[in-house]
Every structure is written in structure tokens, then in C-alpha cells.
Amino acid sequence: MNTFLVFLEQREGVVKKSSIDTWNRAQELAALHPGAAVSALLVGPASTRQLDGCPGGNGVIYHANEEAFRLYNPEHYTRLVVETMKRVAATTLFFADTALSRDLAPRLSVRLKASLLTGCAVDDAWGENGGGCCQRPVYSGAAIASFAPCRPLKIYTCTPRASRISSPITSGARASVVVLEPSSSTSEELFPLVRRMAMHEGVRDVAEARIIVAGGRGMGRAGFGLLEALARLLGGAVGASRPVVDEGWRPHAEQIGQTGKTVAPALYLACAISGAPQHLAAIGSAGIVVAINCDPHAPIFDVADYALVGDVHLLLPKLIEEFREFLKKR
Amino acid sequence: MHIAVCLCQVPDTASVIDFFEGALDLSRVNGVMNPFDEYALEEAVRIKERFEGSQVTLFCIAPSSAKEMLRKALAMGGDRALLFSTTEPADTFQTAGMLSRAITDYYGEVLPDLVFCGKHSTDFQSAQVPLMLAELLGMESVSAIIKLEASRAGIHVEREIEGGIESLELHYPALFSVEKGLNVPRKTTIKAVMEARKKPIDLLPVTLSESSCVTITSIKPFVREKKCRVVQDPKELVLLLTHAEALF
Ligand SMILES: Cc1cc2nc3c(=O)[nH]c(=O)nc-3n(C[C@H](O)[C@H](O)[C@H](O)COP(=O)(O)OP(=O)(O)OC[C@H]3O[C@@H](n4cnc5c(N)ncnc54)[C@H](O)[C@@H]3O)c2cc1C
Numbered sequence: 251m252n253t254f255l256v257f258l259e260q261r262e263g264v265v266k267k268s269s270i271d272t273w274n275r276a277q278e279l280a281a282l283h284p285g286a287a288v289s290a291l292l293v294g295p296a297s298t299r300q301l302d303g304c305p306g307g308n309g310v311i312y313h314a315n316e317e318a319f320r321l322y323n324p325e326h327y328t329r330l331v332v333e334t335m336k337r338v339a340a341t342t343l344f345f346a347d348t349a350l351s352r353d354l355a356p357r358l359s360v361r362l363k364a365s366l367l368t369g370c371a372v373d374d375a376w377g378e379n380g381g382g383c384c385q386r387p388v389y390s391g392a393a394i395a396s397f398a399p400c401r402p403l404k405i406y407t408c409t410p411r412a413s414r415i416s417s418p419i420t421s422g423a424r425a426s427v428v429v430l431e432p433s434s435s436t437s438e439e440l441f442p443l444v445r446r447m448a449m450h451e452g453v454r455d456v457a458e459a460r461i462i463v464a465g466g467r468g469m470g471r472a473g474f475g476l477l478e479a480l481a482r483l484l485g486g487a488v489g490a491s492r493p494v495v496d497e498g499w500r501p502h503a504e505q506i507g508q509t510g511k512t513v514a515p516a517l518y519l520a521c522a523i524s525g526a527p528q529h530l531a532a533i534g535s536a537g538i539v540v541a542i543n544c545d546p547h548a549p550i551f552d553v554a555d556y557a558l559v560g561d562v563h564l565l566l567p568k569l570i571e572e573f574r575e576f577l578k579k580r
Numbered sequence: 581m582h583i584a585v586c587l588c589q590v591p592d593t594a595s596v597i598d599f600f601e602g603a604l605d606l607s608r609v610n611g612v613m614n615p616f617d618e619y620a621l622e623e624a625v626r627i628k629e630r631f632e633g634s635q636v637t638l639f640c641i642a643p644s645s646a647k648e649m650l651r652k653a654l655a656m657g658g659d660r661a662l663l664f665s666t667t668e669p670a671d672t673f674q675t676a677g678m679l680s681r682a683i684t685d686y687y688g689e690v691l692p693d694l695v696f697c698g699k700h701s702t703d704f705q706s707a708q709v710p711l712m713l714a715e716l717l718g719m720e721s722v723s724a725i726i727k728l729e730a731s732r733a734g735i736h737v738e739r740e741i742e743g744g745i746e747s748l749e750l751h752y753p754a755l756f757s758v759e760k761g762l763n764v765p766r767k768t769t770i771k772a773v774m775e776a777r778k779k780p781i782d783l784l785p786v787t788l789s790e791s792s793c794v795t796i797t798s799i800k801p802f803v804r805e806k807k808c809r810v811v812q813d814p815k816e817l818v819l820l821l822t823h824a825e826a827l828f
């Protein structure tokens with residue numbers, strides 16, 4: 251029998267959307283595998299009202315709402331997850347693929363002697379061939395590899411699904427919340443210790459945005475004003491190619507590609523980006539890709555759904571205008 | 581300070597990943613230092629230059645052909661390189677296990693003060709080896725750092741999280757995996773390349789004693805199925821996008 255534990259990550263008291271999506275996916279998997287049960291572990295003070303009705307399905311959400319868990323502490327978090335895995339006799343631990351899970355999961359895999367599969371698309375094929383397999387692009391997106399766990403315990407960090415908007419399970423069942431007793435060890439000062447967490451005001455992170463408006467070298471430094479305007483209008487985030495970051499036009503946090511972030515937005519708008527393999531490697535799971543480029547032979551068009559051939563400086567203001575019209579009418 | 585840097589080799593990004601009769605064919609691939617490991621090495625060398633009497637030792641598990649890459653790493657400022665040659669494929673856990681034994685064998689009872697790794701290898705992008713290694717060595721560790729301030733007493737680092745930055749504090753000995761942005765690796769000079777020829781590269785045996793945690797069941801070429809539709813103007817594009825899905 252399979253028991254799934256889903257790690258629900260909070261930042262500043264808000265449960266991450268990617269975590270809720272992972273919970274929903276675990277529920278879908280459980281529905282496909284009779285006898286499977288799903289529990290969740292929410293670490294840190296957070297409003298569970300946000301979870302109300304959103305994650306459907308059955309199961310218990312264990313909430314460790316101690317103040318000590320507000321900021322990420324690798325050692326405290328590791329101990330708590332290990333304890334909870336034992337408590338619910340979990341065989342499989344799911345994380346959303348985030349900066350936190352990338353830091354926590356490898357530690358846990360050693361502590362729990364578990365198989366670790368990072369950055370994976372956990373899809374319906376998960377249960378086939380003995381179970382637990384998942385896929386991920388390798389070699390800059392030139393190939394897709396399937397990985398199979400060999401240990402009884404398995405840990406996944408799951409990449410978002412762009413194209414499919416996951417709908418909450420409507421089985422009528424509701425998950426219940428159990429607040430965990432404060433643990434005795436959290437009073438201990440354990441290192442590494444997060445002293446501060448500073449969030450960028452009003453900036454949406456590219457790794458989490460549903461819409462990304464990305465610009466390449468052809469934008470020029472000043473051209474990014476247009477992309478910011480468009481991103482603001484659509485509620486998206488600005489992304490950048492590497493030369494743009496190396497020139498210092500945009501911060502590194504916005505770089506998309508092999509040495510930047512891997513993204514999976516529902517809409518990716520690539521403006522004056524040529525489409526080098528190192529860039530394309532990171533947008534393989536994007537939903538709709540739109541490319542605007544003056545070179546009709548730019549490789550970016552090979553991966554685009556829609557192409558606009560022309561000068562970004564002429565086309566973008568018009569595009570912004572058209573979107574504004576559309577949004578006004580709606 | 582004793583500083584260890586873990587380096588791996590990846591296909592040069594310019595090389596084409598081929599498939600021959602359905603199987604992965606890496607015969608025409610050129611191996612280079614993992615780009616993230618360049619940042620790791622640069623940081624190690626900068627610390628060495630600040631703290632007198634420091635030693636930077638390179639650890640690499642790879643076929644013996646990785647010597648060339650290690651020469652470059654020595655020219656960038658490494659003092660000595662240890663190459664653990666193996667032809668057996670290993671998963672990340674086995675790699676971490678071998679590295680931890682290599683490091684404890686080399687340094688003996690006392691762990692090195694600092695260990696640097698890359699955030700991930702660009703071929704498989706696992707981002708698993710560094711913190712598994714830290715856990716096996718029992719060292720404090722932080723992944724994907726973008727800033728580091730080391731003093732004799734302790735270390736402050738920063739890492740990026742979604743939409744923000746975390747500042748952390750830790751003690752020696754510590755292990756870090758490094759993200760792009762931490763530093764700009766130096767270019768090697770002719771003089772450094774000449775000096776590197778005199779630095780030792782030790783070829784050492786290594787045994788694989790852990791069983792694997794994960795196996796790769798298949799590697800297939802990625803076929804893009806997209807068909808690109810050329811649209812005439814922004815108006816048509818907005819029409820198509822707003823009809824497609826509940827995007828906005
Ligand atoms: C180890 C390694 C790692 C790398 N990692 C990354 C990474 O993480 N991310 C990344 O992006 N790159 C990465 N690169 C770099 C990559 O190889 C390319 O150099 C880079 O992606 C090119 O960026 P670009 O498309 O913005 O610029 P360019 O290749 O210069 O392309 C500019 C494009 O803009 C178009 N253009 C110019 N002016 C206009 C205009 N007015 N209107 C419309 N179109 C216009 C041009 O036709 C061209 O297609 C990496 C390279 C290496 C070696």
C-alpha cells in the first residue's frame with residue numbers, strides 16, 4: 251500500500267500555489283491507485299483557510315504551526331519531516347520543486363535512505379512498471395530520461411504542469427487539519443540558521459509566474475520598459491536571456507536557461523530572443539510559446555506556437571495596446 | 581584553510597547530443613568543466629587568496645580523460661587535483677558516497693574547513709550530490725548561494741528563494757553549492773597555465789560500495805511537436821491568445 255505525504259510550503263504565512271498543485275496531483279494519483287492514502291505536512295504558521303475547499307480529496311493535513319518554523323531551518327525541518335514520515339508510515343514524499351525543496355530533499359534522502367527524484371514531471375505513468383517512475387529533460391532538453399527509484403522510500407520534487415490547469419478534486423470529501431504538538435527540539439539553535447528573509451516588493455518570481463514576458467539582447471536595455479509594462483498589464487513576470495543579465499540590464503534572478511531558472515508558465519512570450527539551446531532547455535514545459543523576432547529564421551520559432559516577425563520596438567507597443575483594449579472590454 | 585572543491589565534467593554546450601539506433605551517442609561530445617563548478621572553484625580560490633596558508637584541493641570522479649579539465653582547474657588556482665577514475669555509471673547517491681570517502685581518506689580525522697560544489701551539473705541538473713555529500717560528512721551546508729562572507733569566526737551566505745533572498749549564518753566546517761552570480765570566474769593566464777603543469781594530478785582508485793538509489797530506465801530524444809503559426813499583427817495574436825485558454 252502507498253501512503254503519500256505532501257510537503258506544504260509556506261512563505262510569509264501563505265501556502266505556496268505550487269504546493270497546493272502538488273497536493274492536488276497526489277490526490278489524483280491516489281485516485282488511480284486504490285488503497286493509496288494522502289496526508290500533508292504544513293510547516294510554519296499559516297492560515298489554513300487558504301486550503302479550505304482548494305485542495306480536495308481525503309486525508310489529514312498535519313500543521314506544525316510553531317513560530318520556530320516560520321523561517322526555513324534545514325535541520326529543524328529535516329527532523330520534523332522524518333518524524334512525520336514515521337507517524338503516517340509514508341512511503342512517498344512529494345514536494346513542489348522550489349528553492350526550499352531543492353535544499354531540503356537531498357538531506358532527507360540521506361537521512362531516510364530514500365530514492366530522490368528531483369525536478370520530475372509526475373504524471374499518470376507514475377504507477378506503471380512497478381511504480382514511481384518519472385521523467386525529466388536532460389542534456390539541455392535534447393533528451394528525456396526516465397528515472398526509477400530502487401528504495402522502498404521515495405522523495406520527489408515535482409515540476410509544475412503548465413498546460414493543464416489542475417482543478418480541485420470534487421469528490422465531496424474534505425481534508426481535515428490536525429495541529430501538531432510543539433516539538434521539543436525547536437528551541438535548540440541549529441545551524442545553518444536563516445537570520446533574515448527579504449522579499450522583493452511587488453515583483454513576481456519568474457519560476458512561479460503563469461505568464462512570462464521574456465526579453466533577449468535584441469531588446470536593448472531601454473526596451474525592457476516595454477516588457478515591464480506588458481508584464482504588469484497581464485499580471486506576469488519579466489524574464490531575461492543570459493546576455494541581458496550579463497550586461498547588467500536585469501538581475502540574475504530573472505535569467506531563464508541552463509544557468510538560470512527552468513520555468514513552466516502557461517504563456518511564454520519571447521521577445522528578441524534568438525532561441526539558443528541553453529535558453530530553450532529551460533522552457534520545454536511552457537504551455538503556449540509566442541516568439542517575436544525580426545529574423546524569420548531564428549531558432550526560437552522552432553519551439554513557438556505563434557510567431558510575430560518584426561521589430562520588437564514597433565510590435566510591442568501595439569501588442570500592449572491590443573491587450574489593453576481586450577482587457578477593457580472584458 | 582583547507583578547501584575542497586568537487587568538480588564534474590559535462591558535455592560542452594556546443595556539442596550535439598546524438599542518438600544512434602535509438603541509443604544515446606556521446607562519442608562526439610566534448611567534455612568541459614561544469615559551468616557551476618567554475619563559480620565554486622573561483623570562490624575557493626578567492627578565499628585561499630584572503631586566508632594565508634590555504635590549500636585548494638580538487639576532487640573529481642570521472643574517466644581519466646578528465647585530466648585535461650583538471651589542468652584548467654589547476655590553472656584557475658587549484659593546488660592539487662585528485663582524480664578518482666571509474667567507468668561505472670553511478671547515481672547521485674553513489675557519487676556523493678564516493679566523494680565523501682575520498683574526502684575523509686584525504687583529510688583524515690579533521691574535515692576540510694570548506695567544501696564547494698556547483699549548484700547542479702548542467703547535463704542532468706540533479707542538484708543532489710552537494711547536500712547529500714554534506715549530510716554524509718556531517719557538515720553544515722547551504723545550497724545555491726549567491727553571496728558569501730567568510731571570517732575566521734563563521735560564514736554568512738545568501739541564497740535566492742522565489743521572490744526574495746534568505747540570509748544564513750553557519751560555522752566551519754561547511755559545504756556550499758554555488759549559483760551563478762556569486763562571482764565572475766577569472767580567465768586563465770599563460771603563466772598560470774604553465775604553472776599548472778607542475779601541479780600534481782593524482783589518479784586514484786575508487787570503489788563503489790553503495791547500492792544505487794535511482795536507475796535510469798530510458799533516455800530518448802526529445803521531439804518537439806510544436807507547429808509554429810505565423811501571425812500577421814499584434815491584433816491577430818491577441819485574438820488567438822484570448823480565444824485559446826483561460827489565460828487572462
Ligand atoms: C555554459 C553556457 C550556459 C548558458 N546558459 C544560458 C542561460 O541560462 N540562458 C540563456 O538565455 N542563455 C544561456 N547561454 C547563452 C546562449 O548560448 C545564448 O548566447 C543566449 O541565449 C543568447 O541570448 P539572446 O537570444 O538574448 O541574444 P542573441 O543570440 O544575440 O539574439 C538576439 C535576438 O534578437 C533578435 N533581434 C535583435 N533586434 C531585434 C529587434 N529590434 N526586434 C526583434 N528581434 C530582434 C535577433 O534576431 C536575435 O534572434 C549559455 C551559454 C553557455 C556557453
Ligand SMILES: Nc1ncnc2c1ncn2[C@@H]1O[C@H](COP(=O)(O)O)[C@@H](O)[C@H]1O
Binds near residue numbers: 614620642679
Ligand atoms: N562525479 C563527480 N565528481 C566530483 N564532483 C561531482 C561529481 N558529480 C557531481 N559533483 C558535484 O556536485 C555538483 C552537483 O551535481 P549534481 O547533483 O549531479 O547536479 C556538481 O556541480 C559538482 O560540484
